[in-house]
Amino acid sequence: MRLLEKTNRIYLLFSLSLYVIAAFGMYSIIKWLIYDEVESRLLVEKRDFLVYIHHYDWKQDSYFVENKIEVEPAREPLNFKETFKDTLIQDRYSQKMIPFRQLTFYVPIQQAEHRVAIRKSMIQSHRLIEAITLTMALMLGLLLAGTYWFQNRLSGRIWQPFYDTLSRIKTFDLTQKQKLQLSQPEIIEFSELNEVIQKMSDKILHDYLNLKEFTENASHELQTPLALINAKVEQLIQSEQLTEHQTHWIQTIYEASLRMSRLNQGLLLLARIENRQFINDQIINLSEGLREKLADMEEMMQYKEIQLSLSIESPFMVSLPPMLAESLITNLVSNALRHNVTGGQIQLHASTDWLCLRNTGHPLHNPPGELFSRFKKEGSSSESLGLGLAIVKEICDNYGLQIQYTEVNGMHSFCLRKGH
Amino acid sequence: MKMLVVEDEQGLAESITAYLSKEGYRCEMASTYQEADEKLYLYEYDCIIVDLTLPGGDGLQLIETLKKRSASTGIIIISARNALEDRIKGLEVGSDDYLTKPFHLSELNARVKSLIRRRNFGGHNEIQYHEITVQSLSRKVFVKEQETLLSRKEYDLLLYFLSNIDVALTKVSIAEHLWGDHMDSADSLDMVYSHIKNLRRKLIEKGSRDYIRSIYGIGYKFGGA
Structure with missing residues (x-):
């Protein structure tokens, strides 16, 4: 995996999860705010209701509109707790289920305990929540895409000298005996990197050339004396006055020097292969x-x-x-x-x-x-x-x-x- | 036949000179680039033997200047550098042969002879030794006008002997001449023996005298006539 791909992937993963968390958080906050508003209005209406029944007698056809308030004698075991809850009620005209927020409380009317439920339609609020959340999500998404694109371009440009250096190192070939040429980027780290690589490659090239020279020299320096020994031995065996012992000794010297020169040639060949000094494949x-x-x-x-x-x-x-x-x-x-x-x-x-x-x-x-x-x-x-x-x-x-x-x-x- | 040996190692130059002088060549020595350059400018040589690494310059340079001046001089490079590039470069600038150090003097001698044969005799290329005649172009051997059929290696062996008459040749140098310097096992020395046996038999069958003598512990000598 390429470096940029890797950072981009991490960046994308991180910002996406951040985006999800932020979107969810935003949705919750807006929802909470709106519910808070609705609930405080319901509490105000409850006070209005209490004031009303204190002054007037409660009748089912009182001024409250259908679905907005419901009063009935309490049937269940009483627990005089005020509760808020979401509920769905069918619309009279369109047969649709419409979300409501409902405040339920218990109050004695005409000496009998009554359960009172005050409701407020949430349809508008829900739309509002949706609209706000969607807008925010859209904005955040745009921001995310924008920064991603920008970051992508920016890092591509910032890492450019690095990739440049990399491609030059890749094409660098010791056997061409050409120095590695690197640019001078303005970013200090890359500039330092190039400097270090430059120094290293120069040293390697220098050593390589030295080694090559040494290989050649060693070969020459050793082969020449060996050639000398061989030549002298060959001259010596031309002599007619050698005893059997002398002949044997000379033969031994001759064989030893031949062996040595073969060894020398073999080892030099190995060194030259190792150094990859053969290039014309x-x-x-x-x-x-x-x-x-x-x-x-x-x-x-x-x-x-x-x-x-x-x-x-x-x-x-x-x-x-x-x-x-x-x-x-x-x-x-x-x-x-x-x-x-x-x-x-x-x-x-x-x-x-x-x-x-x-x-x-x-x-x-x-x-x-x-x-x-x-x-x-x-x-x-x-x-x-x-x-x-x-x-x-x-x-x-x-x-x-x-x-x-x-x-x-x-x-x-x-x-x-x-x-x- | 005038020759120049360009070699900075004094002992080696002396050996080469002594060996070739015995063959009847007039040999001169040069041990530095300048000395060789001067001699090549002043005199004509039929053949020069050049070491590539010389004090004061590169042997290849020397060959290049010589080639410009007189193209007819035969050139044999002797070098410790066994790199293919050097061989190719050497042949490119116009040398005729390339020997890697260390070499056998007998091998060098054979190469010099073969070079001179190629240069001097052109088309009719014959080597005569008493009753033995070798036509080196058609690779045919005659004893008293009668053709003797020799195998490839036997022919090479005979030619090697004829290039080094009355010289003690080591078995190793013969083996290397026939099979290159990688065949250094006891087998190849045995092979030398069997080839020599066959060559001797084939020559004698056709009426040649026995010229091959073995020298105890060393090898063989051709000649003695």
């Missing part, structure tokens, strides 16, 4: 890429007597930077080959939404998911660095792919799916 047919890579490894498979079976229903297309797609494919294929057994199998199944690469191998001792961590290896074979699957996982995590590794009875499956 392209739509890539991963199933076709895997098929080609597997075809490229045909000799290797022949050598290990591995059976390859392909079932590609439809191409599995993903959006990836080409270099990472290459890395993903190579790592998956080399993993399927390296941990395979002689006379084993590799199966590639693909469809629009998923892709599975399966290979035979040894049963796992660790939970398969753990092998996605860096330097986590099954067994202690020194030929694998333990980075391949970590790279695969990192690529999948960063580019909206889900990867699952399962192993059942020595059949290892890597399944890729789109979406998180």
